[in-house]
Amino acid sequence: MKQFYQSKFFIFCLVTLAGLTLTTAALATTEPTTTAVITTTSSIPWWGWPLMLFVVCFFLGIVAVLGGVGGGVLFVPIVGGFFPFHLDFVRGAGLLVALSGALAAGPGLLRSGMANLRLALPMALIASSSAIVGAMIGLALPTNVIQTSLGLTILAIVLLMWMAKKSEYPHVPNADALSTALRIHGIYHEQSSGKDVDWRVHRTKMGMVLFTGIGVLAGMFGLGAGWANVPVLNLLMGAPLKVSVSTSKFLLSIVDTSAAWVYLNQGAVIAMITVPSIIGIMLGSLVGVALLKKTDASIVRKVVIIILSLAGTRALLKGLGIWN
Amino acid sequence: MEKPQYEKTTEEQRAYAIILDWGMKLGFVLLLITFAVYMLGLVPAHVPVEQLPYYWAMPAKEYLHAANVPHGWGWLSLTGQGDFMNFIGIAFLAGVTIPCYIRILPILLKNKDTVYSIIAVLEIVVLVLAASGILVSGH
Numbered sequence: 001m002k003q004f005y006q007s008k009f010f011i012f013c014l015v016t017l018a019g020l021t022l023t024t025a026a027l028a029t030t031e032p033t034t035t036a037v038i039t040t041t042s043s044i045p046w047w048g049w050p051l052m053l054f055v056v057c058f059f060l061g062i063v064a065v066l067g068g069v070g071g072g073v074l075f076v077p078i079v080g081g082f083f084p085f086h087l088d089f090v091r092g093a094g095l096l097v098a099l100s101g102a103l104a105a106g107p108g109l110l111r112s113g114m115a116n117l118r119l120a121l122p123m124a125l126i127a128s129s130s131a132i133v134g135a136m137i138g139l140a141l142p143t144n145v146i147q148t149s150l151g152l153t154i155l156a157i158v159l160l161m162w163m164a165k166k167s168e169y170p171h172v173p174n175a176d177a178l179s180t181a182l183r184i185h186g187i188y189h190e191q192s193s194g195k196d197v198d199w200r201v202h203r204t205k206m207g208m209v210l211f212t213g214i215g216v217l218a219g220m221f222g223l224g225a226g227w228a229n230v231p232v233l234n235l236l237m238g239a240p241l242k243v244s245v246s247t248s249k250f251l252l253s254i255v256d257t258s259a260a261w262v263y264l265n266q267g268a269v270i271a272m273i274t275v276p277s278i279i280g281i282m283l284g285s286l287v288g289v290a291l292l293k294k295t296d297a298s299i300v301r302k303v304v305i306i307i308l309s310l311a312g313t314r315a316l317l318k319g320l321g322i323w324n
Numbered sequence: 325m326e327k328p329q330y331e332k333t334t335e336e337q338r339a340y341a342i343i344l345d346w347g348m349k350l351g352f353v354l355l356l357i358t359f360a361v362y363m364l365g366l367v368p369a370h371v372p373v374e375q376l377p378y379y380w381a382m383p384a385k386e387y388l389h390a391a392n393v394p395h396g397w398g399w400l401s402l403t404g405q406g407d408f409m410n411f412i413g414i415a416f417l418a419g420v421t422i423p424c425y426i427r428i429l430p431i432l433l434k435n436k437d438t439v440y441s442i443i444a445v446l447e448i449v450v451l452v453l454a455a456s457g458i459l460v461s462g463h
Contacts, residue, residue: 046374084377088384096414100352103417107345113332117340117428121440125447132454143383182439187332196332253344254447257421258454264411264418265396265457268384271410272376275359282352 053083054276057097061284066295067304068245069161070252071281072098072224074304077154077311080147081318085273087143087150091222092263093274095256098224100278101285102252113188114246119201119239122182124254126208127215127225131255134219135262144319150221151316157227158308161301164231172238175200179237188243201237210236219259224252335435336428343427347420355413362406370405396457422451 057071060078064071076094080087109115138146175185185200201207210232218225229248233239239247263269317323333341361367371379371391379387388395394402402408425448432441453459 046377049377049380085380086383086387088387089380092384096418100417103344103348103351103420107341107348110337110341110344111333113337117334117337118440121443121447125443125450128447128454129450132450132459136459139384189332254421254451257418258451260418261451261454261457262459263384264415265455266384266460267388267393267395269411269414270376270380270387271359271362271407271414272373273380274414275355275410278355279359 049083049085050272050276053079053273054280057277057280058284058287061281061286062288062291063284063300063304063307064281065285065288065292066297066300068297068301069304070098070224070226070249071101071285072222072252072256073154073157073227074308074311075277075281076222077150077308077315079277080150081311081314085270087146088139088263088268089270089273091138092260092268093270093277094222094224095218095260095263096269096274097277097281098222098226098252099256099260100282102224102249102256104282104285106250106253109246109250112246113186114242115250116184116186116239116243116247118182118184118186119233119243120247120251120254122184123208123211123229123233124251127211127218127251127255128258130212130215131219131259132262134216134221135259136219137216138220138222139262139266139268144321146220146319147315148319151312151314151319153217153221153223154308154312154315158305158312160227160231161305161308164235166230166234166241168241169197169199170234170238170240172200172202174202176202176204178204186243188240190242197240199238199240199243201233201239203236203238207232207237215255218255219262222259222263225255226252336431336440339431340424340428343424344420347423348417351413351417351420353413354416355410358409358413362410365406367404367406367409369407370402371407395460419451419455422448422455425451 056078057075060071060074064074072094075097076090079085079093080090083090106115110117141149179185179201182204184204185198187196187198189195190197210228214225214228214232217223217228226245226248229251230241230244233244233247234241314323362369370393379391382390387393393399399408399411403412425444429441429444429448432444
Protein backbone atom coordinates (compact mmCIF):
# COMPACT_ATOMS: atom_id res chain seq x y z
CA MET A 1 0.00 0.00 0.00
CA LYS A 2 2.83 2.32 0.97
CA GLN A 3 4.59 1.54 -2.29
CA PHE A 4 1.37 2.34 -4.15
CA TYR A 5 1.27 5.84 -2.67
CA GLN A 6 4.99 6.35 -3.28
CA SER A 7 4.65 5.39 -6.91
CA LYS A 8 1.60 7.67 -7.15
CA PHE A 9 3.64 10.55 -5.79
CA PHE A 10 6.37 9.85 -8.30
CA ILE A 11 3.89 9.69 -11.16
CA PHE A 12 2.46 13.00 -9.92
CA CYS A 13 5.96 14.52 -10.11
CA LEU A 14 6.44 13.28 -13.64
CA VAL A 15 2.99 14.35 -14.80
CA THR A 16 3.60 17.80 -13.33
CA LEU A 17 6.94 17.98 -15.08
CA ALA A 18 5.39 16.92 -18.37
CA GLY A 19 2.57 19.41 -17.88
CA LEU A 20 4.94 22.25 -17.15
CA THR A 21 7.09 21.52 -20.17
CA LEU A 22 4.03 21.36 -22.41
CA THR A 23 2.68 24.61 -20.95
CA THR A 24 5.99 26.34 -21.50
CA ALA A 25 6.10 24.98 -25.04
CA ALA A 26 2.68 26.48 -25.70
CA LEU A 27 3.73 29.78 -24.18
CA ALA A 28 6.98 29.76 -26.11
CA THR A 29 5.02 29.83 -29.35
CA THR A 30 3.47 33.13 -28.25
CA GLU A 31 6.85 34.63 -27.43
CA PRO A 32 7.08 38.29 -28.41
CA THR A 33 8.65 39.40 -31.62
CA THR A 34 11.71 41.50 -31.01
CA THR A 35 12.19 44.79 -32.71
CA ALA A 36 14.87 47.40 -32.71
CA VAL A 37 12.96 49.19 -29.98
CA ILE A 38 13.01 47.36 -26.68
CA THR A 39 9.38 46.41 -26.35
CA THR A 40 8.07 43.06 -25.22
CA THR A 41 4.49 42.00 -25.60
CA SER A 42 4.36 38.70 -23.81
CA SER A 43 1.25 36.88 -22.71
CA ILE A 44 2.87 36.39 -19.31
CA PRO A 45 4.87 38.82 -17.15
CA TRP A 46 8.69 38.70 -17.28
CA TRP A 47 8.90 36.89 -13.95
CA GLY A 48 6.70 34.04 -15.21
CA TRP A 49 9.55 32.40 -17.11
CA PRO A 50 12.11 32.35 -14.27
CA LEU A 51 9.39 31.11 -11.94
CA MET A 52 8.44 28.28 -14.30
CA LEU A 53 12.13 27.57 -14.84
CA PHE A 54 12.61 27.23 -11.09
CA VAL A 55 9.65 24.84 -10.76
CA VAL A 56 10.71 22.75 -13.77
CA CYS A 57 14.29 22.60 -12.44
CA PHE A 58 13.03 21.53 -9.04
CA PHE A 59 11.29 18.53 -10.62
CA LEU A 60 14.26 17.91 -12.91
CA GLY A 61 16.43 17.75 -9.78
CA ILE A 62 14.17 15.04 -8.32
CA VAL A 63 14.00 13.04 -11.55
CA ALA A 64 17.75 13.37 -12.16
CA VAL A 65 18.64 11.85 -8.80
CA LEU A 66 16.03 9.10 -9.07
CA GLY A 67 16.99 8.35 -12.66
CA GLY A 68 20.70 8.33 -11.91
CA VAL A 69 21.55 11.02 -14.46
CA GLY A 70 23.11 14.45 -14.09
CA GLY A 71 20.96 17.57 -14.11
CA GLY A 72 22.71 19.02 -17.16
CA VAL A 73 21.71 16.29 -19.56
CA LEU A 74 18.02 16.82 -18.72
CA PHE A 75 18.25 20.59 -18.35
CA VAL A 76 19.66 21.59 -21.75
CA PRO A 77 17.26 19.71 -24.06
CA ILE A 78 14.16 20.40 -21.96
CA VAL A 79 14.79 24.06 -21.20
CA GLY A 80 16.34 24.64 -24.64
CA GLY A 81 13.38 23.01 -26.33
CA PHE A 82 10.49 24.43 -24.38
CA PHE A 83 11.58 27.82 -23.00
CA PRO A 84 12.07 31.03 -24.99
CA PHE A 85 15.73 31.42 -23.97
CA HIS A 86 18.41 31.36 -26.62
CA LEU A 87 20.43 28.14 -26.65
CA ASP A 88 23.62 30.04 -25.75
CA PHE A 89 22.16 30.98 -22.34
CA VAL A 90 20.64 27.54 -21.83
CA ARG A 91 23.99 25.85 -22.43
CA GLY A 92 25.77 28.32 -20.15
CA ALA A 93 23.21 27.66 -17.42
CA GLY A 94 23.35 23.91 -18.12
CA LEU A 95 27.07 23.81 -17.47
CA LEU A 96 26.72 25.79 -14.26
CA VAL A 97 23.86 23.55 -13.12
CA ALA A 98 25.99 20.44 -13.72
CA LEU A 99 28.99 22.14 -12.10
CA SER A 100 27.00 23.12 -8.99
CA GLY A 101 25.74 19.57 -8.50
CA ALA A 102 29.26 18.22 -8.87
CA LEU A 103 30.72 20.78 -6.46
CA ALA A 104 28.08 19.98 -3.86
CA ALA A 105 28.69 16.24 -4.09
CA GLY A 106 32.49 16.38 -4.57
CA PRO A 107 33.77 16.81 -1.00
CA GLY A 108 31.69 13.95 0.39
CA LEU A 109 32.63 11.62 -2.44
CA LEU A 110 36.33 12.38 -2.05
CA ARG A 111 36.30 12.01 1.73
CA SER A 112 34.51 8.66 1.58
CA GLY A 113 36.97 7.34 -0.98
CA MET A 114 34.17 6.59 -3.42
CA ALA A 115 35.59 9.14 -5.86
CA ASN A 116 39.25 8.65 -6.63
CA LEU A 117 41.55 11.59 -7.27
CA ARG A 118 44.24 9.52 -9.02
CA LEU A 119 41.69 8.14 -11.45
CA ALA A 120 40.07 11.53 -11.97
CA LEU A 121 43.05 13.87 -12.47
CA PRO A 122 44.49 12.51 -15.75
CA MET A 123 41.00 12.16 -17.26
CA ALA A 124 40.03 15.62 -16.02
CA LEU A 125 43.06 17.22 -17.67
CA ILE A 126 42.18 15.70 -21.01
CA ALA A 127 38.43 16.34 -20.78
CA SER A 128 38.70 19.88 -19.42
CA SER A 129 41.11 20.86 -22.21
CA SER A 130 38.84 19.44 -24.88
CA ALA A 131 35.77 20.96 -23.19
CA ILE A 132 37.26 24.41 -23.86
CA VAL A 133 37.55 23.50 -27.52
CA GLY A 134 33.98 22.17 -27.45
CA ALA A 135 32.67 25.35 -25.85
CA MET A 136 34.44 27.51 -28.43
CA ILE A 137 33.06 25.41 -31.29
CA GLY A 138 29.61 25.49 -29.71
CA LEU A 139 29.58 29.26 -29.47
CA ALA A 140 30.96 29.69 -32.98
CA LEU A 141 28.54 27.45 -34.87
CA PRO A 142 25.12 28.69 -36.04
CA THR A 143 22.31 28.03 -33.57
CA ASN A 144 20.34 25.71 -35.87
CA VAL A 145 23.42 23.52 -36.38
CA ILE A 146 23.96 23.29 -32.63
CA GLN A 147 20.26 22.66 -32.03
CA THR A 148 20.20 19.84 -34.60
CA SER A 149 23.45 18.31 -33.27
CA LEU A 150 22.07 18.56 -29.74
CA GLY A 151 18.95 16.67 -30.79
CA LEU A 152 21.02 13.93 -32.40
CA THR A 153 23.35 13.75 -29.38
CA ILE A 154 20.44 13.47 -26.94
CA LEU A 155 18.89 10.69 -29.02
CA ALA A 156 22.27 8.92 -29.08
CA ILE A 157 22.45 9.28 -25.29
CA VAL A 158 18.98 7.74 -25.05
CA LEU A 159 20.22 4.80 -27.09
CA LEU A 160 23.31 4.51 -24.89
CA MET A 161 21.21 4.61 -21.71
CA TRP A 162 18.85 2.03 -23.14
CA MET A 163 21.49 -0.42 -24.32
CA ALA A 164 24.46 0.04 -21.99
CA LYS A 165 24.76 -2.48 -19.22
CA LYS A 166 26.47 -1.83 -15.95
CA SER A 167 28.83 -4.01 -14.03
CA GLU A 168 28.98 -3.71 -10.25
CA TYR A 169 32.49 -5.19 -10.04
CA PRO A 170 34.02 -5.55 -13.52
CA HIS A 171 36.63 -8.24 -13.94
CA VAL A 172 40.06 -6.68 -14.49
CA PRO A 173 42.55 -9.56 -14.84
CA ASN A 174 45.58 -7.29 -14.99
CA ALA A 175 46.05 -3.57 -14.63
CA ASP A 176 47.55 -2.09 -17.80
CA ALA A 177 51.02 -0.54 -17.89
CA LEU A 178 49.79 3.06 -17.93
CA SER A 179 47.44 2.73 -14.97
CA THR A 180 50.18 0.86 -13.10
CA ALA A 181 52.66 3.67 -13.80
CA LEU A 182 50.10 6.25 -12.69
CA ARG A 183 49.21 4.13 -9.65
CA ILE A 184 45.51 4.27 -10.46
CA HIS A 185 44.00 1.81 -8.04
CA GLY A 186 42.17 2.03 -4.79
CA ILE A 187 40.14 0.57 -2.02
CA TYR A 188 36.72 1.55 -0.80
CA HIS A 189 34.40 0.34 1.90
CA GLU A 190 31.24 -1.32 0.58
CA GLN A 191 28.60 -0.68 3.20
CA SER A 192 26.10 -3.23 1.87
CA SER A 193 28.55 -6.12 2.29
CA GLY A 194 30.66 -4.56 5.03
CA LYS A 195 33.80 -5.37 3.06
CA ASP A 196 36.66 -3.37 1.62
CA VAL A 197 36.80 -3.58 -2.18
CA ASP A 198 40.17 -3.42 -3.94
CA TRP A 199 40.01 -2.22 -7.51
CA ARG A 200 42.27 -1.46 -10.45
CA VAL A 201 41.70 -0.43 -14.05
CA HIS A 202 42.79 -1.36 -17.56
CA ARG A 203 42.45 0.07 -21.10
CA THR A 204 43.57 3.45 -19.75
CA LYS A 205 44.83 4.76 -23.11
CA MET A 206 41.49 4.06 -24.79
CA GLY A 207 39.71 5.71 -21.87
CA MET A 208 41.82 8.84 -22.31
CA VAL A 209 40.98 8.98 -26.02
CA LEU A 210 37.27 8.71 -25.24
CA PHE A 211 37.51 11.42 -22.57
CA THR A 212 38.76 13.79 -25.27
CA GLY A 213 35.49 13.32 -27.14
CA ILE A 214 33.43 13.50 -23.96
CA GLY A 215 35.00 16.86 -23.12
CA VAL A 216 34.22 18.28 -26.55
CA LEU A 217 30.56 17.20 -26.29
CA ALA A 218 30.24 18.52 -22.74
CA GLY A 219 31.60 21.92 -23.74
CA MET A 220 29.72 22.14 -27.00
CA PHE A 221 26.27 21.32 -25.62
CA GLY A 222 26.62 22.26 -21.93
CA LEU A 223 25.36 18.82 -21.01
CA GLY A 224 27.60 17.75 -18.19
CA ALA A 225 29.00 14.37 -19.10
CA GLY A 226 28.06 11.80 -16.48
CA TRP A 227 26.10 9.87 -19.12
CA ALA A 228 29.39 9.16 -20.94
CA ASN A 229 31.88 9.18 -18.04
CA VAL A 230 30.26 6.28 -16.21
CA PRO A 231 30.23 3.78 -19.12
CA VAL A 232 33.86 4.62 -19.96
CA LEU A 233 35.09 4.31 -16.38
CA ASN A 234 32.95 1.27 -15.56
CA LEU A 235 32.54 -0.79 -18.72
CA LEU A 236 35.72 0.13 -20.58
CA MET A 237 38.27 0.75 -17.84
CA GLY A 238 36.80 -1.67 -15.32
CA ALA A 239 36.38 0.56 -12.27
CA PRO A 240 33.63 -0.65 -9.89
CA LEU A 241 30.25 0.94 -10.56
CA LYS A 242 30.17 3.01 -7.36
CA VAL A 243 33.70 4.29 -7.93
CA SER A 244 32.80 5.11 -11.56
CA VAL A 245 29.63 7.00 -10.66
CA SER A 246 31.35 8.92 -7.85
CA THR A 247 34.51 9.72 -9.81
CA SER A 248 32.38 10.78 -12.77
CA LYS A 249 30.41 13.19 -10.58
CA PHE A 250 33.62 14.65 -9.17
CA LEU A 251 35.14 14.86 -12.68
CA LEU A 252 32.31 17.16 -13.73
CA SER A 253 33.43 19.72 -11.17
CA ILE A 254 36.66 20.09 -13.15
CA VAL A 255 35.54 19.50 -16.75
CA ASP A 256 32.51 21.78 -16.56
CA THR A 257 34.57 24.49 -14.86
CA SER A 258 36.73 25.05 -17.91
CA ALA A 259 33.78 25.13 -20.33
CA ALA A 260 31.70 27.30 -18.00
CA TRP A 261 34.42 29.97 -18.02
CA VAL A 262 34.28 30.16 -21.81
CA TYR A 263 30.50 30.68 -21.70
CA LEU A 264 30.83 33.20 -18.86
CA ASN A 265 33.48 35.21 -20.66
CA GLN A 266 31.47 35.28 -23.87
CA GLY A 267 28.35 36.66 -22.23
CA ALA A 268 26.35 33.42 -22.40
CA VAL A 269 25.26 33.66 -18.78
CA ILE A 270 22.21 35.59 -17.59
CA ALA A 271 21.72 35.54 -13.82
CA MET A 272 17.92 35.41 -14.08
CA ILE A 273 18.18 32.13 -16.01
CA THR A 274 21.18 30.58 -14.28
CA VAL A 275 20.52 31.16 -10.58
CA PRO A 276 16.88 29.93 -10.40
CA SER A 277 18.02 26.86 -12.36
CA ILE A 278 20.84 26.11 -9.93
CA ILE A 279 18.67 26.65 -6.85
CA GLY A 280 15.77 24.65 -8.33
CA ILE A 281 17.94 21.68 -9.27
CA MET A 282 19.75 21.70 -5.94
CA LEU A 283 16.50 21.74 -3.94
CA GLY A 284 15.01 19.07 -6.21
CA SER A 285 18.10 16.92 -5.75
CA LEU A 286 17.69 17.07 -1.98
CA VAL A 287 14.10 15.87 -2.31
CA GLY A 288 15.25 13.24 -4.83
CA VAL A 289 17.84 11.88 -2.41
CA ALA A 290 15.14 11.61 0.27
CA LEU A 291 12.91 9.68 -2.15
CA LEU A 292 15.71 7.53 -3.53
CA LYS A 293 15.22 4.57 -1.21
CA LYS A 294 11.46 4.56 -1.72
CA THR A 295 11.23 4.48 -5.51
CA ASP A 296 11.84 1.88 -8.15
CA ALA A 297 14.96 3.10 -9.93
CA SER A 298 14.35 0.99 -13.04
CA ILE A 299 10.94 2.58 -13.66
CA VAL A 300 12.36 6.07 -13.12
CA ARG A 301 15.15 5.33 -15.54
CA LYS A 302 12.65 4.29 -18.21
CA VAL A 303 10.68 7.49 -17.67
CA VAL A 304 13.90 9.52 -17.93
CA ILE A 305 14.62 7.79 -21.24
CA ILE A 306 11.14 8.69 -22.49
CA ILE A 307 11.51 12.34 -21.38
CA LEU A 308 14.93 12.56 -23.02
CA SER A 309 13.57 11.00 -26.22
CA LEU A 310 10.86 13.66 -26.40
CA ALA A 311 13.28 16.48 -25.59
CA GLY A 312 15.84 15.17 -28.09
CA THR A 313 13.23 14.90 -30.82
CA ARG A 314 12.03 18.41 -30.01
CA ALA A 315 15.61 19.76 -30.25
CA LEU A 316 16.17 17.95 -33.55
CA LEU A 317 12.93 19.22 -35.09
CA LYS A 318 13.60 22.73 -33.80
CA GLY A 319 17.07 22.67 -35.29
CA LEU A 320 15.73 21.48 -38.64
CA GLY A 321 13.10 24.22 -38.57
CA ILE A 322 10.23 21.69 -38.56
CA TRP A 323 8.86 22.57 -35.07
CA ASN A 324 9.78 26.07 -33.91
CA MET B 325 37.42 -3.09 14.42
CA GLU B 326 36.55 -1.23 11.25
CA LYS B 327 39.17 1.13 9.86
CA PRO B 328 38.20 4.78 9.72
CA GLN B 329 37.20 5.92 6.22
CA TYR B 330 39.99 8.46 5.91
CA GLU B 331 42.61 5.73 5.86
CA LYS B 332 41.29 4.70 2.45
CA THR B 333 41.99 8.09 0.90
CA THR B 334 45.26 9.81 0.15
CA GLU B 335 46.53 12.98 1.82
CA GLU B 336 46.05 15.04 -1.34
CA GLN B 337 42.52 13.74 -1.79
CA ARG B 338 41.57 14.81 1.73
CA ALA B 339 43.22 18.21 1.26
CA TYR B 340 41.38 18.71 -2.03
CA ALA B 341 38.06 17.81 -0.37
CA ILE B 342 38.55 20.35 2.41
CA ILE B 343 39.19 23.28 0.04
CA LEU B 344 36.37 22.17 -2.28
CA ASP B 345 33.95 21.93 0.63
CA TRP B 346 34.70 25.42 1.95
CA GLY B 347 34.78 26.97 -1.49
CA MET B 348 31.53 25.34 -2.55
CA LYS B 349 29.70 26.46 0.60
CA LEU B 350 31.01 30.00 0.36
CA GLY B 351 30.10 30.17 -3.33
CA PHE B 352 26.53 29.02 -2.71
CA VAL B 353 26.06 31.48 0.14
CA LEU B 354 27.35 34.29 -2.09
CA LEU B 355 25.01 33.18 -4.87
CA LEU B 356 21.97 33.11 -2.59
CA ILE B 357 22.72 36.49 -1.02
CA THR B 358 23.38 38.28 -4.30
CA PHE B 359 20.31 36.74 -5.94
CA ALA B 360 18.15 37.82 -3.01
CA VAL B 361 19.52 41.37 -3.36
CA TYR B 362 18.73 41.25 -7.10
CA MET B 363 15.21 39.86 -6.68
CA LEU B 364 14.31 42.28 -3.91
CA GLY B 365 15.46 45.16 -6.08
CA LEU B 366 17.71 46.50 -3.34
CA VAL B 367 20.24 47.52 -5.97
CA PRO B 368 19.27 48.67 -9.48
CA ALA B 369 20.00 46.18 -12.26
CA HIS B 370 22.10 46.93 -15.34
CA VAL B 371 19.44 45.30 -17.52
CA PRO B 372 15.94 46.14 -16.23
CA VAL B 373 14.14 42.92 -15.40
CA GLU B 374 11.10 43.75 -17.53
CA GLN B 375 13.37 43.96 -20.59
CA LEU B 376 14.95 40.54 -20.01
CA PRO B 377 12.54 38.68 -22.37
CA TYR B 378 13.87 40.85 -25.18
CA TYR B 379 17.49 39.99 -24.44
CA TRP B 380 17.33 36.35 -23.46
CA ALA B 381 15.93 35.34 -26.84
CA MET B 382 18.99 36.60 -28.75
CA PRO B 383 22.42 35.00 -29.19
CA ALA B 384 24.99 35.86 -26.51
CA LYS B 385 27.06 37.99 -28.86
CA GLU B 386 24.07 40.15 -29.83
CA TYR B 387 23.02 40.37 -26.19
CA LEU B 388 26.42 41.76 -25.18
CA HIS B 389 26.12 44.46 -27.83
CA ALA B 390 22.43 45.27 -27.34
CA ALA B 391 22.52 45.37 -23.54
CA ASN B 392 25.88 47.14 -23.46
CA VAL B 393 27.48 44.36 -21.45
CA PRO B 394 31.28 44.21 -21.54
CA HIS B 395 33.10 41.13 -22.83
CA GLY B 396 35.23 38.79 -20.69
CA TRP B 397 36.00 40.05 -17.19
CA GLY B 398 34.38 43.39 -17.98
CA TRP B 399 31.41 42.32 -15.85
CA LEU B 400 33.56 43.14 -12.81
CA SER B 401 32.90 46.82 -13.49
CA LEU B 402 29.16 46.08 -13.22
CA THR B 403 29.15 44.16 -9.92
CA GLY B 404 27.56 47.17 -8.26
CA GLN B 405 24.42 46.42 -10.31
CA GLY B 406 21.89 43.88 -9.01
CA ASP B 407 22.08 41.46 -11.94
CA PHE B 408 25.86 41.40 -12.33
CA MET B 409 26.35 41.16 -8.58
CA ASN B 410 25.28 37.51 -9.06
CA PHE B 411 28.36 36.94 -11.17
CA ILE B 412 30.50 37.13 -8.02
CA GLY B 413 28.97 33.89 -6.72
CA ILE B 414 28.88 32.29 -10.17
CA ALA B 415 32.55 33.12 -10.84
CA PHE B 416 33.47 31.94 -7.35
CA LEU B 417 31.85 28.55 -7.98
CA ALA B 418 33.44 28.35 -11.42
CA GLY B 419 36.86 29.17 -9.95
CA VAL B 420 36.90 27.10 -6.77
CA THR B 421 38.65 24.17 -8.48
CA ILE B 422 41.82 26.22 -9.09
CA PRO B 423 42.71 26.70 -5.36
CA CYS B 424 41.99 22.99 -4.84
CA TYR B 425 44.74 22.15 -7.34
CA ILE B 426 47.05 24.77 -5.87
CA ARG B 427 46.51 23.17 -2.45
CA ILE B 428 47.44 19.65 -3.54
CA LEU B 429 50.48 20.65 -5.58
CA PRO B 430 52.90 20.93 -2.59
CA ILE B 431 51.66 17.56 -1.29
CA LEU B 432 52.33 15.91 -4.64
CA LEU B 433 55.78 17.51 -4.83
CA LYS B 434 56.57 16.48 -1.26
CA ASN B 435 55.68 12.89 -2.15
CA LYS B 436 57.87 13.13 -5.27
CA ASP B 437 54.81 12.30 -7.35
CA THR B 438 56.28 13.91 -10.47
CA VAL B 439 53.67 12.82 -13.02
CA TYR B 440 50.73 14.01 -10.93
CA SER B 441 52.57 17.23 -10.06
CA ILE B 442 52.89 17.92 -13.78
CA ILE B 443 49.23 17.01 -14.31
CA ALA B 444 48.20 19.40 -11.53
CA VAL B 445 50.31 22.24 -12.95
CA LEU B 446 48.91 21.65 -16.44
CA GLU B 447 45.35 21.61 -15.09
CA ILE B 448 45.93 24.91 -13.31
CA VAL B 449 47.23 26.36 -16.58
CA VAL B 450 44.19 25.05 -18.50
CA LEU B 451 41.71 26.43 -15.97
CA VAL B 452 43.44 29.80 -15.69
CA LEU B 453 43.54 30.01 -19.46
CA ALA B 454 39.81 29.23 -19.66
CA ALA B 455 39.05 31.78 -16.95
CA SER B 456 41.28 34.45 -18.48
CA GLY B 457 38.89 35.27 -21.30
CA ILE B 458 41.69 35.02 -23.85
CA LEU B 459 39.95 32.15 -25.62
CA VAL B 460 37.14 33.66 -27.66
CA SER B 461 34.93 32.51 -30.49
CA GLY B 462 31.62 33.68 -31.87
CA HIS B 463 28.95 33.29 -34.48
